[in-house]
Amino acid sequence: MAFDVLQDKILKMRNPTVFGLDPKPEYVPPFILEHHISEIGPTPEAAAAAYYEFNCGLVDALCDIAPAVKPQSAYYEVLGSAGVRCLEKTALYASDKELYTIADVKRGDIGTTAEAYSTAYLGYIELDGVKTAPFGFDAVTVNAYLGTDGLKPFYETCRKFDKAFFALVKTSNPSSRELQDRRFQDGRTLYETVGDLIKGLGGELDSYGYLRVGAVVGATYPEELSALRKRLKEVFFLVPGYGAQGGSAKDAACAFDERGTGAVINSSRAIMCAWKKTGNDGADYMEAARAEAVRMRDELREAVGL
Template sequence: MDKLIEAIERTGNPSVVGLDPKPALIPAPVLDAARADNPESRSLALAAAYRAFNKAVVDAVTDIVPAVKPQIAMYEALGPAGVQLYCDTCAYAASRGLYVLGDVKRGDIGSTAAQYAAHLGGVPDVPEWDDGFGSAPEDPWHEDAITVNPYLGSDGILPFVDVAQAADKDVFVLVRTSNPSSSQLQTVATAAGDATVGELVAQLAEEWGKGTIGSHGYSRVGAVVGATHPEEGAALRRLMPHTFFLVPGYGAQGGTAADVAHMFDEHGSGAIVNSSRGIIAAWKKDPQASRFDADAFESPRSMAQSEAIHDDAAEALDLVGTAAARAAQAMRDDIASALANR
């Protein structure tokens, strides 16, 4: 986890921007320009719109945040073209020096988990192909870390940890998620001791990370702990002293900076807070946003208006970037203030 912790120290900002594009979050001219350029396919047009949108956000936040967290579901929704864009987004963010946390929530039985672990370490090897493809292994995914699901137990997780250790990468295990129905399983009390199911997973996560503890005291196995459960967060922090937290649920889902402050350790380290809509859709709250509403145009505009559409798209993307940067700075300051006042 050292790479992430050092990126947080460098930027003075323990927050991560969720790159979760959806049609409703993209300015209409950006969608229309992508459609003009890709008239043959809805998924290719959306992929082009998401690509331009992600680039605007990444360029705007590069010097403000240490990390981005693309949520692969938004990309899988477009099929293979979306998955290609997911990988390209990860590669672009990595090229800008950002730590890339792939929110993929994978998990399967051991032999299958070992294949998923290619997310952290390249394509499977064929022993007799030890020459001819060049010496540098391919890394199609470009992620520094991924999220994983614990329901299958150790043999669904340890293959990821092994690859992470070998490749200087990390995994984040779902422990206590931010969504309302997460309590259906995660807070159920177990018969042995007084641990809930989520606390049992917390103990396992701490155990899975043993042997991968870095120079800052945290292992390569992090935990996802939602900002929407502040009182549990403090208890989980004590239960997992070597486990770095990824904290979703700040902002749009209802978590506040005061709520997340308890997820950090006594030195103000130990956690990174995610915001997606609060950053990438910040442009919608800007007074200028109404210029780019779908209603502002004859819609959809025709190919003949292509040049005007592209000009509008470029202006809208400027606004996306400016608003994202401003929101990312405000979030950084909000968390810093809550940490100072706890």
């Protein structure tokens, strides 16, 4: 249950990496994009077909060394329904290759709306007794601004379908300090308050001692990350901000408990765009992505002591 499926994979591969699938036209090797545009024309459908081919290639290249994948929904939604269809297919393909799949959607709403969001990404719908899983991800990211009303439906869906979710606690961007670092009159910052709120949702612990609700905490603020690791002992962390955004492996290592468990570190651009540094116009995008993923894995292994 909860995060132990992911943790098992991380320990087996000795690699706490989740790789992002955040495609943009300029991230896709030109030969892939041009092929689909020449077949279908310069349409969202062509871009979506190119993204899918690229995503499948990356999944194939990495699925035996990386435990998890995290598509960022925005890059699919910007292609409209054609992009969302690509997201559906990508989730299915990655699941078939036994990757743990995280939908980075950062949804946040109340009541039946939050129920619909959580069902969309983690559950299934039923029409006339026939069940369909719209996306079938293993976990999802959530924004907690609306409070418990917005989190409970995600929690319930996760319990029902044996899934998990990550709430945004302390994000990796510079202006995360504007609201998140601000201190309330009780002495806690907003992000500490959100952390306490999600921890308070409670529930059973998995075999590694983690709850079904996790937290997004950026590697770009290693002090806050270390403090949160101590404060939220039972909360599994999804850590963005490593690499391109400036977080080092040493920074990211602050997300782990003393056993080397409890977190997964994201890398998107460095892996997806590794082909840009080899001078082969993307012909070797799979090898390039794998080489960067191995480099990151080895760096994290050493920093975390895995």
